[in-house]
């Protein structure tokens with residue numbers, strides 16, 4: 001697909017969802033470095049997310065995380081977001097921070113605690129009804145730390161039971177996205193550790209259950225684009241949690257640690273025609289800006305995704321396929337590398353001009369003085385964070 005008008009149209013239609021928690025304070029077990037001007041509530045998080053959309057034009061929604069984004073009136077929060085030109089996206093459940101969940105939430109051996117966890121998941125669907133969200137995102141910290149601690153198979157049965165109950169509750173147009181993660185905070189077993197386990201559960205549940213690929217949740221060396229290609233083929237790729245990492249679940253800016261991997265992933269997505277919102281793949285960021293300015297980092301992250309998508313759309317598919325079928329290994333590899341090695345920044349600057357935006361979103365945001373404004377205004381109150 002080399003027709004630049006079509007490439008630009010695909011880029012204009014490609015939407016990236018921002019995580020509310022990226023605007024709050026975050027860190028590691030060693031330290032959470034607070035930043036001035038950080039939001040104190042979900043309304044201010046939506047204000048900051050709206051800034052990212054204002055300068056990139058392709059980030060029209062913000063995912064929320066419950067209870068980090070708990071409010072009395074979710075319809076009012078949605079209206080506030082809409083007034084700022086964005087909407088509330090995926091609702092992320094949180095059954096990993098309550099003392100009761102030490103030995104797990106929906107996989108916990110204690111039925112009372114499983115019931116409590118399920119109640120939270122069902123409450124999140126109620127919130128989706130109020131915000132008009134399509135996706136319930138489910139990540140479970142559930143797992144064990146020592147061999148023998150619990151029965152691996154029994155925990156899978158408990159998980160399946162809870163997922164089935166949530167599935168039953170989903171309304172029309174609503175989906176549940178199951179996210180897997182190799183390890184952390186559990187260090188021996190994780191009950192949803194990989195794409196295979198997530199896919200197995202989603203296949204049993206039905207069409208409304210899909211898999212989320214968080215790019216930081218794999219063992220080192222795993223070929224993520226292979227997993228993406230497979231999930232796309234089986235119609236079970238519900239979305240991405242984009243970030244990047246050098247070692248573990250570092251939650252760094254997407255494309256920062258491995259832009260070539262992001263390109264290879266987006267090549268599989270573009271080739272499968274799954275860039276378009278109609279294809280139903282949710283492109284979400286899931287990042288923590290522990291030391292860098294958060295709004296600017298989110299803008300840069302959106303630009304990194306756009307650059308990877310633009311390069312993926314510039315792959316000469318005919319030349320690639322011809323070389324693959326001829327077994328011309330080097331020509332096939334070159335078809336991909338030529339696209340990857342293309343400087344797409346001028347194309348994206350042109351695209352932004354066509355969208356009525358400044359060519360450099362970061363420069364435009366910095367010139368707006370919004371960062372200084374929120375530091376001056378947001379004095380007092382508790383800065384938002386993970387509340388851990």
Ligand code: LRH
Nearest residue numbers: 092139179214241249286
């Ligand atoms: C778990 C995870 C999950 C979120 C959390 C913020 O590591 O990726 O998607 O709930 O980060």
Ligand code: MN
Nearest residue numbers: 179214241286
């Ligand atoms: Mn994630």
